[in-house]
Structure formats: structure tokens, C-alpha cells
Amino acid sequence: MHVGxxxxxxxxxxxPQAAIASLQxxxxxxxxxxxxxxxxxxxxxxxxxxxxxxTQECNDLFLQNFSRFDYIVAPSASCVxxxxxxxxxxxxxxxxxxxxxxVYELVEFLTDxxxxxxxxxxxxxxxxxxxxxxxxxxxxxxxxxxxxxxxFSKPVQLLNMVEGLELVxxxxxxxxxGFGGTFCVAxxxxxxxxxxxxxxxxxxxxxxxxxxxxxxxxxxxxxxxxRKKNAVKVVHIAEILNSTW
Amino acid sequence: MExxxxxxxxxxxxxxxxxxxxxxxxxxxWWIRQKRDIASKKxxxxxALREAASQIKNNVLSNxxxxxxxxxxxxTRNGIKVHWAADAEEHNAIVYSILKEKDIRQLVKSKSMLTxxxxxxxxxxxxxxxxxxxxxxxxxxxxxxxxxxxxVLPCIHKRKEEIGALFHEHLGTExxxxxxxxxxxxxxxxxxxxxxxxxAALTGVNFAVAETGEYVVCTNEGNADMGAHLSxxxxxxxxxxxxxxxxxxxxxxxxxxxxxxxxxxxxIYSSHFKRPREGQEMHLILVDYGRSRQLGRPAxxxxxxxxxxxxxxxxxxxxxKSGGLSYHNTISGxxxxxxxxxxxxxxxxxxxxxxxxxxxxxxxxxVKINIHDQLYEWRQVIVREGYAANTKVFGMKxxxxxxxxxxxxxxxxxxxxWVLNNIPFAVNNKLNPWFKQxxxxxxxxxxxxxxxxxxxxxxxxxxxx
Amino acid sequence: xxxxxxxxxxxxxxxxPARPLPDxxxxxxxxQHVVSTYCDVFTSIGGQVFLAKNWCEVSALIxxxxxxxxxxxxxxxxxxxxxxxxxxxxDPHTFNDVELAVIEAELAVAENGAVWLxxxxxxxxxxxxxxxxxxxxxxxxxxxxxxxxxxxxxGEGNYGFGAFIGGPSKTADxxxxxxxxxxxxxxxxxxxxxxxxxxxxxx
Numbered sequence: 001m002h003v004g005x006x007x008x009x010x011x012x013x014x015x016p017q018a019a020i021a022s023l024q025x026x027x028x029x030x031x032x033x034x035x036x037x038x039x040x041x042x043x044x045x046x047x048x049x050x051x052x053x054x055t056q057e058c059n060d061l062f063l064q065n066f067s068r069f070d071y072i073v074a075p076s077a078s079c080v081x082x083x084x085x086x087x088x089x090x091x092x093x094x095x096x097x098x099x100x101x102x103v104y105e106l107v108e109f110l111t112d113x114x115x116x117x118x119x120x121x122x123x124x125x126x127x128x129x130x131x132x133x134x135x136x137x138x139x140x141x142x143x144x145x146x147x148x149x150x151x152f153s154k155p156v157q158l159l160n161m162v163e164g165l166e167l168v169x170x171x172x173x174x175x176x177x178g179f180g181g182t183f184c185v186a187x188x189x190x191x192x193x194x195x196x197x198x199x200x201x202x203x204x205x206x207x208x209x210x211x212x213x214x215x216x217x218x219x220x221x222x223x224x225x226x227r228k229k230n231a232v233k234v235v236h237i238a239e240i241l242n243s244t245w
Numbered sequence: 246m247e248x249x250x251x252x253x254x255x256x257x258x259x260x261x262x263x264x265x266x267x268x269x270x271x272x273x274x275w276w277i278r279q280k281r282d283i284a285s286k287k288x289x290x291x292x293a294l295r296e297a298a299s300q301i302k303n304n305v306l307s308n309x310x311x312x313x314x315x316x317x318x319x320x321t322r323n324g325i326k327v328h329w330a331a332d333a334e335e336h337n338a339i340v341y342s343i344l345k346e347k348d349i350r351q352l353v354k355s356k357s358m359l360t361x362x363x364x365x366x367x368x369x370x371x372x373x374x375x376x377x378x379x380x381x382x383x384x385x386x387x388x389x390x391x392x393x394x395x396x397v398l399p400c401i402h403k404r405k406e407e408i409g410a411l412f413h414e415h416l417g418t419e420x421x422x423x424x425x426x427x428x429x430x431x432x433x434x435x436x437x438x439x440x441x442x443x444x445a446a447l448t449g450v451n452f453a454v455a456e457t458g459e460y461v462v463c464t465n466e467g468n469a470d471m472g473a474h475l476s477x478x479x480x481x482x483x484x485x486x487x488x489x490x491x492x493x494x495x496x497x498x499x500x501x502x503x504x505x506x507x508x509x510x511x512x513i514y515s516s517h518f519k520r521p522r523e524g525q526e527m528h529l530i531l532v533d534y535g536r537s538r539q540l541g542r543p544a545x546x547x548x549x550x551x552x553x554x555x556x557x558x559x560x561x562x563x564x565x566k567s568g569g570l571s572y573h574n575t576i577s578g579x580x581x582x583x584x585x586x587x588x589x590x591x592x593x594x595x596x597x598x599x600x601x602x603x604x605x606x607x608x609x610x611x612v613k614i615n616i617h618d619q620l621y622e623w624r625q626v627i628v629r630e631g632y633a634a635n636t637k638v639f640g641m642k643x644x645x646x647x648x649x650x651x652x653x654x655x656x657x658x659x660x661x662x663w664v665l666n667n668i669p670f671a672v673n674n675k676l677n678p679w680f681k682q683x684x685x686x687x688x689x690x691x692x693x694x695x696x697x698x699x700x701x702x703x704x705x706x707x708x709x710x
Numbered sequence: 711x712x713x714x715x716x717x718x719x720x721x722x723x724x725x726x727p728a729r730p731l732p733d734x735x736x737x738x739x740x741x742q743h744v745v746s747t748y749c750d751v752f753t754s755i756g757g758q759v760f761l762a763k764n765w766c767e768v769s770a771l772i773x774x775x776x777x778x779x780x781x782x783x784x785x786x787x788x789x790x791x792x793x794x795x796x797x798x799x800x801d802p803h804t805f806n807d808v809e810l811a812v813i814e815a816e817l818a819v820a821e822n823g824a825v826w827l828x829x830x831x832x833x834x835x836x837x838x839x840x841x842x843x844x845x846x847x848x849x850x851x852x853x854x855x856x857x858x859x860x861x862x863x864x865g866e867g868n869y870g871f872g873a874f875i876g877g878p879s880k881t882a883d884x885x886x887x888x889x890x891x892x893x894x895x896x897x898x899x900x901x902x903x904x905x906x907x908x909x910x911x912x913x
Contacts, residue, residue, distance in 0.1 A: 467894025
């Protein structure tokens with residue numbers, strides 16, 4: 001099994017530690033992982049802003065980088081969802097379709113493909129899970145609170161394997177943080193208010209860390225946390241699962 | 246009331262200024278979302294009901310032409326006078342002509358979002374007809390000369406003190422009285438007098454049954470019935486899409502509607518109007534007003550399945566934090582944002598962008614409209630048709646160029662990091678909306694691709710050529 | 711009018727290819743506990759429930775629970791000795807002073823507490839709305855589990871007007887504070903009537 005590691009542009013720039021953790025974690029689990037160096041953005045920020053028609057070059061580059069792998073794994077639910085839904089090729093549609101079907105978000109790759117049953121990880125803190133909307137409602141990583149259906153959660157399944165970690169329960173378990181791509185600047189006031197309210201939910205329920213499968217959500221929350229000089233920290237789920245503190 | 250001076254982002258920002266009020270508004274609507282969750286989870290077959298409702302509505306849209314004819318024929322046979330209106334103007338003119346023929350100058354109207362869309366009240370008032378909204382929330386909004394901010398809870402954005410002040414000004418209640426029960430009793434007494442003196446009543450329509458030619462109106466207050474059963478002339482205004490094929494289908498929709506809307510098991514009153522009362526006239530106006538056009542848009546036609554429960558508003562975090570009036574459209578919230586561009590794409594170009602695409606709206610929708618997917622699709626259409634702000638188009642084109650070329654990306658990325666590392670105030674100024682209330686992410690750690698180039702152990706990829 | 715033809719032409723042109731209707735007959739509930747469920751639900755929506763063995767009990771309960779000095783009207787022959795029978799021809803406005811109306815349901819629905827009242831059961835359409843208080847007699851055997859069973863029984867229905875009424879009129883338009891008695895009845899009471907000694911309450 002050969003996995004291509006897909007590291008979204010902003011993760012590459014601002015959260016290298018999450019990318020490193022993803023790489024190390026996969027390798028620890030015996031997977032051969034390669035990071036194709038010429039990666040850029042998947043095109044999601046443009047597509048979500050109404051410019052999907054400008055994203056063909058992003059698609060072509062993605063196909064060039066990743067079509068040769070058995071699986072493509074990324075520590076970002078949002079980018080994975082975009083690729084799954086919108087990766088197209090004008091030259092080779094079948095190739096794009098094949099690539100779409102083998103793109104996985106890191107957590108679902110661990111639970112559904114590797115069937116991970118234990119992790120040698122330790123993270124002795126109170127942790128609140130921020131459900132990324134794209135991970136939750138897009139990729140189905142956990143049951144959505146709106147539906148009348150049995151509950152499950154792939155992130156919880158993995159976090160329960162981490163020694164010392166205590167999950168805190170939230171008043172609103174799957175409310176959006178307000179990042180929303182360009183929404184975070186186009187609708188700055190609403191975006192920040194949503195973020196503030198999510199953070200409060202975590203802190204009042206005792207979380208020391210907020211974790212997520214999406215760094216875009218965490219980047220937004222972290223920006224507010226640091227401005228407000230709040231004590232709670234953000235951490236990508238890969239860092240927890242790879243943690244031996 | 247028509248005039249728009251600001252877009253959603255600006256109106257929302259103004260609404261958010263009073264944070265205590267926003268927190269109250271957010272909490273009140275979240276509470277209704279929770280009641281909806283509890284009610285839906287008491288019905289084991291809930292998701293199957295949603296699926297059935299969705300499929301019935303798919304069938305309706307695909308046979309709408311025949312169903313409309315069937316409904317018209319049956320309603321006419323029942324003694325209902327059926328009218329057709331292509332747009333708001335024609336709808337309003339029909340209402341006015343019905344009243345004028347009977348020399349009626351006063352109308353009592355129960356909740357009808359369609360007549361709000363058509364601005365019927367203004368039209369009639371200009372022509373000397375006195376219109377009173379009888380739904381308490383809409384009555385309050387009328388007193389304040391404001392449109393409804395929510396389709397089910399028209400004045401949810403108001404605090405009771407504001408309502409008390411309105412009652413003091415218009416109904417002569419004592420200054421400072423704001424108790425909801427007391428205010429409701431005052432309105433009851435006042436509107437009772439309105440009901441018994443009006444000769445004409447107008448209601449909306451929740452469902453119209455093609456098979457039987459009857460229509461159903463749902464209220465909690467009983468105001469639609471008080472108006473209708475005391476009137477000489479009863480008028481119902483309905484959008485074309487309100488048809489259901491058979492009477493038994495009402496069971497599916499009535500089980501879903503109130504549970505989705507407020508968590509009630511059913512609205513208090515579900516009134517089935519089939520024939521006029523002895524000596525009474527019953528009119529029904531079938532209104533298109535953009536609906537047939539929306540039917541012709543494959544990506545957006547499912548928006549016509551909406552049964553106006555308001556669940557998407559209650560669950561939408563953007564709606565809860567920005568208030569219904571920030572959508573500057575009769576139907577606000579997620580569903581409003583996918584309906585409005587059909588009516589006026591330029592005026593409502595901002596609405597599909599007033600969402601994080603979180604998808605909660607689609608999950609609570611009792612007829613399973615893929616609201617968030619349609620928001621995404623409207624963005625594409627609005628940009629293609631040239632209604633996006635020019636600066637945004639330019640910015641996005643630049644971004645596409647930057648991000649699709651690895652070399653320019655590396656260059657730009659490094660430049661950006663250099664800026665972050667060295668002169669943060671150059672980007673961290675108040676012109677950058679991110680920085681207004683958020684710190685910038687820390688770019689000093691070096692990028693992952695640099696780390697990988699330095700640290701990646703090539704033996705890990707031994708079998709690579 | 712021309713609009714009719716234009717609208718129909720536009721609809722025909724724009725409607726998608728035919729989609730089938732789903733089978734809604736799969737929604738069935740043969741619960742044996744409809745009376746107790748009905749009572750629980752109706753109470754939870756702000757209604758008041760009395761179980762009565764016969765019409766005498768109903769007749770006796772009314773003055774104990776309502777102001778009998780005010781105008782009480784009914785469609786029910788069984789109660790006509792004590793209360794005014796509703797005129798089906800009087801001007802509906804003349805009922806504005808009614809304190810209590812007592813009528814009989816054709817059906818009641820356990821899942822939502824609603825009663826089904828075709829206009830013949832109301833006496834006049836305005837009655838259950840204009841009265842200050844509404845009382846409805848429900849023979850126990852007419853309670854069904856869900857709306858699916860209710861509509862199956864109603865069928866086409868020979869009425870010009872009919873309504874499900876599920877509780878006292880209410881509003882929460884002011885700050886989501888629940889207030890009973892918006893424009894319709896301020897209270898709603900049901901008398902569940904044990905039809906015959908052979909059919910005792912399942913509750």
C-alpha cells in the first residue's frame with residue numbers, strides 16, 4: 001500500500017507540525033507514505049466563492065501529483081471533501097473519478113482502511129472535539145445531531161484509544177465555528193461571533209484543548225483565542241494520535 | 246421598506262453590535278432547534294417520513310401542470326373561484342378587484358409569506374383599503390412598520406420591552422408593561438373586535454389537495470379561522486408549488502411540519518377548506534411569481550419543495566447570529582437565500598454567500614432540500630453572470646493563478662511568510678478583516694515541504710524509482 | 711384570463727421528467743395504547759382530559775369545571791337538556807359571547823392530541839374558534855394512533871370545512887414565551903367517553 005500525503009496549502013504554510021504528525025503516524029502504522037513536493041491548493045477557496053470554473057489547473061495539478069498512489073490521505077476534511085466532490089478532468093474523466101474515490105481524510109483512513117484498534121499514544125488533557133462541518137456532514141465522520149439515526153464517531157473511536165485523554169461534552173456538539181472559507185473575511189462579524197461562541201462552549205465545559213480534523217476551523221478559532229488571550233489551545237487530531245507526551 | 250442600502254454582511258455586523266441581544270436571539274432559536282430534535286426523535290420513522298415527503302414533492306414538481314389543472318377543476322366544482330396570477334402585481338390587483346366589487350374597504354389577513362412577498366398590504370393601503378395582520382407576530386411587525394424577520398416567528402428579533410413600547414404607543418397599554426401574557430390578552434381583545442367587524446378575510450395556504458380541490462391552512466393562534474368563518478368573502482393566496490397529489494399525503498406533511506417548525510406534534514389548527522359557507526364567497530389565487538422559472542432551473546427547482554417550516558433558520562448559526570432582517574428578503578435564512586436570487590439575482594447576489602455551507606439546514610429540512618448544495622451552486626451562477634463584486638473576481642483570479650502554479654506559489658508563500666516574520670503590522674492592519682478580531686496564524690515555524698525536503702528519510706521510500 | 715395559459719405553458723415547459731409517488735401506506739401504527747398515549751400527549755400540549763363513563767358524567771363535569779352562569783352551547787342532543795343547542799343558521803357573529811362550546815369529535819389522533827371535526831360536528835364553522843373555552847367529547851373507540859390512520863378513515867369526507875384541532879389556541883410570538891389563548895379558545899378540554907361497558911378503557 002502506497003499512500004500519497006496530501007498537505008493542503010495553509011497546513012503546509014502554517015501548521016507543519018500537523019503535517020509532520022500525520023506523516024509519522026501513518027509510518028508508525030506501517031504505511032509507506034510519500035509527499036509529492038509540487039502540491040498547491042485543491043481549489044476549494046475559489047470554488048466555494050463561486051469560482052469553480054477557475055479551478056481546472058488546480059485539478060490537473062492534483063491529478064498529476066496523486067493519481068499514481070493507492071490512497072491519498074490528508075489531515076483536512078474540508079479539502080478532502082472538495083476533492084471528492086469536485087475533482088474533474090477535461091482530458092481524462094475516468095482518471096479523476098478513480099482519484100476521487102481513493103481520497104481519504106486521515107481519521108477515516110485510520111478507522112476504515114487501516115482498521116486501527118490501538119494506538120501507542122498518550123495525551124493527558126481535557127479535550128473538546130470541534131466537529132468540522134465538512135468532516136461531519138460532508139464526509140460522515142460522525143453522526144449528525146439533526147438526524148434520527150444511531151450515533152457513532154470516528155474521531156471519538158480513535159481518541160478513546162489515547163491514554164490519559166478526557167473528552168469533554170459540549171452544549172452544542174456539532175455547531176459550525178464560522179470559518180467558512182472566504183466567509184471568514186467576507187462576513188467577518190458573523191464569522192468571529194460564531195467562533196467566539198464555539199470557544200466559550202469548549203472552555204465552559206472545561207476543555208484544555210480543542211481538537212478537530214480540520215485545521216481551517218482551528219486556525220480561525222486560534223486567531224480569536226490568541227486575540228482574547230484565552231488559555232485554551234488548539235491541536236490537530238493527528239498531533240494527539242501521534243503524541244507520546 | 247423595499248429599499249436596500251446595505252448587504253447581508255453589513256446588516257449582520259450592525260445586528261451583532263448588541264451582543265447581549267444577539268446571544269438572546271441565538272439562544273431562543275437554538276431552543277426551538279432543540280425542541281425540533283426532541284420531537285423528531287420521538288418518531289422512529291422520522292427519516293423515512295422525510296424521504297416520503299421529499300419524494301411526494303418530487304412527484305408534484307414533475308407533474309405540476311396536470312396537478313394544477315386537477316386542483317382547479319375540483320376546487321371549482323366545490324364552489325371555490327380560482328384565479329391565476331403571473332406576478333405580484335397581478336395577484337394584488339385580483340385581491341383588490343374582489344374587494345372593490347363588494348365595496349369592501351377593510352381586510353383582515355392571517356399569516357401569508359406570499360402576500361408579504363407581493364407587498365399586498367402596501368398595495369391595498371395605497372388604494373384606501375385598511376389591512377390588518379392578525380397573526381400576533383405579524384401584527385406586531387405591522388405596528389412597527391417592519392417586515393417579518395422569520396417565516397414562523399415574525400418578531401423573534403424583538404425583545405418584549407420593545408413590543409411593550411409598541412403596544413403603549415399604538416394600543417394604549419400602560420407604559421412599561423411587557424409581560425407576554427398581558428400583551429397577548431390586549432392583542433386578543435383588540436383583534437377580536439377586528440374579526441367581528443371585517444367582511445373580508447385573506448389567508449395563506451399550506452397545502453392544496455389536487456385530488457379533492459380542498460386546501461389546508463395551519464395556525465396555532467386560530468386567527469386564520471376567526472377571520473375566514475366570520476367573513477362574507479374569503480380569499481386564499483397560494484404559490485403554485487403548494488399542491489399535494491392526494492389527501493392521504495397530508496398525513497406525511499402534517500406530521501413533519503409542526504415538529505420541524507417548533508417541536509409541536511401538530512399545529513393547533515389544521516383547517517381544511519373545501520367549500521364556501523352558505524352565502525359566502527371563497528376565492529383562491531394561484532400565484533406563479535417566479536416559481537415556474539425556478540422550476541426550469543434544474544439545480545434549484547428543489548427549493549420549490551419547501552413547506553415553510555423555518556427549521557433551516559432555527560438551525561442556521563449565521564441566521565441566529567445575524568437576524569432575519571439582515572437578509573433583506575421576505576423569506577430569510579438559508580431557504581430565503583436560495584429562493585431570492587431567482588426573483589432578482591443582482592439585488593440578492595450577497596445572500597448565497599451569507600453561509601458557511603455547514604449543511605445543518607439540509608439535515609433538518611423535512612422535505613430534504615439540499616439547501617447548502619444549492620447555496621454553493623448559486624455562488625457559481627452569480628459569479629458567472631457577473632453579479633459578484635469586481636474586486637472579488639479579481640482577487641480570485643489572482644488566487645487561481647497563484648495556487649495552480651507550483652513555482653509562483655512557492656515564491657508567493659515565502660514572501661507571505663517573510664512578511665509575517667518580519668513586519669507583521671504590514672498585513673496585520675485594520676484593512677485586513679481577518680485581523681480585526683483575530684491574530685494571524687504563526688508563519689515562523691517553516692513550511693512542511695521545507696521540513697520534508699530536509700528530514701524525509703529516503704529509505705522510507707526505498708521501492709520508489 | 712391569459713395568465714392561466716401562460717403559467718400552465720411555462721410550468722409544462724419547465725417541469726422535470728415524471729417522478730413516481732412513494733408508497734405511504736407503509737406508515738402504519740397498530741399501537742394498542744392509543745387512549746393512554748392520547749391522554750399523555752393532549753395533556754402535554756396544554757389540554758385537560760377527563761375520562762367519563764357515560765353522558766351523565768360528562769353533563770355533571772361541565773358545571774363543575776366551567777362558569778355555567780355564562781353562555782354554554784352544544785351540538786349534542788345528549789346534553790340538550792342542560793345546554794343551548796347550536797343553531798346552524800344563526801349569524802356566526804352572534805356566538806361572540808359564548809363561554810363554552812361542547813361538541814363531539816369524529817376522530818382523535820393519539821400521536822398529536824388532535825381531534826378531527828368536520829363542520830357538521832361543529833354546528834357552525836366558527837364555533838370551536840370563537841368560544842372562550844372548547845370542550846370535545848371523544849368516544850374512546852374513535853381514537854387512532856397516527857394521522858395516517860386518521861386520513862384513511864376520513865377518506866374523501868363529506869364536508870365543506872373540517873379541522874384538526876389539537877389543544878388550546880396558543881402563541882409564543884413574544885420572546886418565545888408560551889401564552890395559551892391567542893385568538894381561539896383559551897382552554898381545551900376533552901371528555902373521553904367509554905362507549906359501552908363491554909369496551910372498557912385500554913388505559
